[in-house]
Amino acid sequence: MDATATSLAAVSTQELTREAGLVDALRATVGPDQIQTDPDITSAYSRDMMPLAPAGTPLAVVFPADTAQVAAVVQACAAAGVPIVPRGAGSGLTGAANAVDGAVSVVMTRMNRILEIDEGNRLAVVQPGVVNLDFRTEVESRGLFYAPDPSSYDWCSIGGNLSTNAGGLCCVKYGVTTDAVLGLEVVLASGDVLRTGRRTVKGVAGYDLTKLIVGSEGTLGIITEATLALRPKPFAPCTMVAAFADTESAGAAVSAAIRAGLVPSLMEIMDATCIRAVEAYTGSSILGEGDTPAAIMIGQSDAGPGVARREMDQLEQACVGAGAVFNYVTEDLAEGRMLLQARRVVLTSLEVLGTWLTDDVAVPRTEMAKLIHACAEIAADVQLTIGVVGHAGDGNMHPTIVYDAADPDQVAAAADAFGRILDAGRALGGTVTGEHGIGRIKQDFLAREVGPVALQVHRAIKRALDPQDLFNPGSMFAR
Numbered sequence: 001m002d003a004t005a006t007s008l009a010a011v012s013t014q015e016l017t018r019e020a021g022l023v024d025a026l027r028a029t030v031g032p033d034q035i036q037t038d039p040d041i042t043s044a045y046s047r048d049m050m051p052l053a054p055a056g057t058p059l060a061v062v063f064p065a066d067t068a069q070v071a072a073v074v075q076a077c078a079a080a081g082v083p084i085v086p087r088g089a090g091s092g093l094t095g096a097a098n099a100v101d102g103a104v105s106v107v108m109t110r111m112n113r114i115l116e117i118d119e120g121n122r123l124a125v126v127q128p129g130v131v132n133l134d135f136r137t138e139v140e141s142r143g144l145f146y147a148p149d150p151s152s153y154d155w156c157s158i159g160g161n162l163s164t165n166a167g168g169l170c171c172v173k174y175g176v177t178t179d180a181v182l183g184l185e186v187v188l189a190s191g192d193v194l195r196t197g198r199r200t201v202k203g204v205a206g207y208d209l210t211k212l213i214v215g216s217e218g219t220l221g222i223i224t225e226a227t228l229a230l231r232p233k234p235f236a237p238c239t240m241v242a243a244f245a246d247t248e249s250a251g252a253a254v255s256a257a258i259r260a261g262l263v264p265s266l267m268e269i270m271d272a273t274c275i276r277a278v279e280a281y282t283g284s285s286i287l288g289e290g291d292t293p294a295a296i297m298i299g300q301s302d303a304g305p306g307v308a309r310r311e312m313d314q315l316e317q318a319c320v321g322a323g324a325v326f327n328y329v330t331e332d333l334a335e336g337r338m339l340l341q342a343r344r345v346v347l348t349s350l351e352v353l354g355t356w357l358t359d360d361v362a363v364p365r366t367e368m369a370k371l372i373h374a375c376a377e378i379a380a381d382v383q384l385t386i387g388v389v390g391h392a393g394d395g396n397m398h399p400t401i402v403y404d405a406a407d408p409d410q411v412a413a414a415a416d417a418f419g420r421i422l423d424a425g426r427a428l429g430g431t432v433t434g435e436h437g438i439g440r441i442k443q444d445f446l447a448r449e450v451g452p453v454a455l456q457v458h459r460a461i462k463r464a465l466d467p468q469d470l471f472n473p474g475s476m477f478a479r
């Protein structure tokens with residue numbers, strides 16, 4: 001063995017010893033049943049739901065039980081110089097929770113307790129592993145409401161929602177996750193436990209560190225507790241559905257509704273590709289017999305008896321004025337739920353046609369129809385199916401590309417379409433993500449959107465809080 005080979009062997013032996021030491025320390029911290037190192041098992045935690053993002057093989061996957069364990073895990077990794085990937089339920093759509101080779105994935109699902117529901121102050125304190133729907137159900141049983149409702153709400157975690165600043169169907173009225181957060185507990189790269197925010201309705205003391213952490217995609221620390229604002233439980237919704245022969249009319253209806261001052265609790269749109277996929281999947285027509293419309297809009301109001309009906313009648317008028325070919329308002333809850341279910345099963349229905357890759361782009365609401373058109377042009381150009389579904393009320397569209405994952409040409413075409421949709425959105429004055437985040441799939445798009453100065457500020461914040469680049473290396477932006 002020559003001198004170089006000998007020193008390389010010494011380095012890799014040192015590394016193995018260091019890794020073994022770290023695994024021993026992690027095992028002692030979380031307990032022998034709460035750590036996995038077998039690649040056959042850890043592979044289940046290596047990816048989220050974005051098929052095109054890179055993913056590595058972690059050194060270990062750990063499942064801490066409390067804040068002290070999280071802090072000890074972070075300190076052990078920092079001492080060993082081993083990166084950390086925080087992870088919730090893995091439902092993300094950007095690869096942000098994907099494993100990095102040799103890193104430790106810290107899965108927060110065991111910390112899933114609702115610690116407090118304070119009805120007098122309309123707030124709750126939760127651990128990050130609580131599933132969104134479980135939390136919503138619990139607060140609803142007390143006449144309260146937690147607004148953020150990503151479509152994945154039956155399995156995504158509150159910690160993941162906070163870290164991606166998740167949106168959902170009712171953002172048009174209630175905003176995104178950050179609008180429901182009062183304060184956080186976060187384990188920093190130093191192992192220190194940061195508490196941000198407050199329990200009061202108002203409060204402006206110091207920098208708004210809560211808003212800095214929300215949406216930081218696991219790059220600044222691990223959220224171990226959240227204080228969340230609750231609302232009174234809304235009234236049962238009144239539902240409106242309208243169909244359009246062209247997407248321009250649907251876009252015009254959205255603009256007319258906004259101009260009329262309507263604030264529905266939900267306003268969703270699906271294009272003809274999605275409508276056909278849903279009808280094929282469910283085996284029934286969404287609106288009865290007839291030609292497939294170019295778009296369907298579903299609106300809801302939860303404003304209460306009388307008011308909700310009035311709001312939906314006004315939305316219906318906006319749709320009719322814009323040229324709707326079908327319109328219907330119902331106060332029947334089962335009927336409303338059935339109509340909304342058609343929207344909820346879009347991705348499942350598209351999945352029947354192939355692998356789906358869902359994009360996330362938000363445009364000014366007046367530009368929505370142009371984006372849908374641009375997607376149709378891109379679909380024709382790359383010769384793949386692209387169905388557009390989205391939150392019409394806030395201009396946040398999810399063009400979903402369907403392709404054959406076993407065909408390298410189709411994979412390349414899907415990736416190309418994914419980027420071109422984002423460029424089209426930006427050209428219309430939009431942003432490259434309305435709710436899913438950047439992760440390991442949109443770093444270049446973020447850099448282009450925010451520009452060099454904002455990128456330097458991102459880097460400065462990252463360096464200040466995580467000088468070793470411990471948390472989620474390679475994700476969100478190049479360091």
Ligand SMILES: Cc1cc2nc3c(=O)[nH]c(=O)nc-3n(C[C@H](O)[C@H](O)[C@H](O)COP(=O)(O)OP(=O)(O)OC[C@H]3O[C@@H](n4cnc5c(N)ncnc54)[C@H](O)[C@@H]3O)c2cc1C
Pocket residue numbers: 048049085086087088089090091092093096097108128149150151152155156157158159160161162163164165166167168169216217218219221222223224347435436472
């Ligand atoms: C069918 C489907 C529908 C969806 N619909 C929506 C939708 O309507 N709106 C929407 O916004 N998203 C939607 N998503 C995307 C996804 O569900 C959200 O991004 C969700 O917030 C991710 O939560 P998670 O627990 O799965 O987090 P993960 O995917 O595990 O992680 C997401 C990010 O959060 C970080 N993270 C997780 N927990 C913590 C923590 N405790 N501390 C620090 N960082 C942490 C991870 O590092 C990663 O960066 C959908 C996904 C699917 C599959």
